Amino acid sequence: MSVPETVDRVLISAAVVLVVVAGALLLFRISRGPSMLDRAIGLDVFAAVMIAGLGAKSAFARDSFYFPIMLVLAFLGFTGSVGIARFIAVRDKPLSRRGPRRKEERK
Template sequence: MSGPENVDRVLITAAVVLIVVAGALLLVRVNRGPSMLDRAIALDVFAAVVIAGLGAKSAYARDSFYFPIMLVLAFLGFTGSVGIARFIAVRDKPRPRPRSAGKGDRG
């Protein structure tokens, strides 16, 4: 192996280590998330971490086999995020405040 190939392998290995650490921290956030929105965002970021892991594997193997899979996962992550955001937006819609019978109501 030449010098640049060794540097490539070291950098890809460091990237995989960081991706694994990020995935572990995201699983902790999914488990401990105080709200459903925190868990949903963590799962969306987890999809991005999986895509990054597949990209690192493709770079390490110097193979483009996983690119279509990464594209499909990105599409699913996006549509899932939009669906969750829409669900939460409908659920958390502000309710109309009841009229108070004191201020400004002079019958």
């Protein structure tokens, strides 16, 4: 094994270790999140970490088999984030400035 191949393997192994640590920390954040939004963001970032892990595995194996899977995961992560953002935007919609009208004012 040549020096560049050794450096390549060491760097990919370090990337895998960092991805595993990030995944563990994200699982902790998802389970402890004080709000639903924190948990949703944690799940979105977890999808990105899964994509990074698949990219590292693909680089380690020198195989492009995982690229379509990474693309589908990215699409699902994006649509999930947009869906959660729309749900939270509707849920947290501010009340009108004038407030609710009384029966007497409607006439």
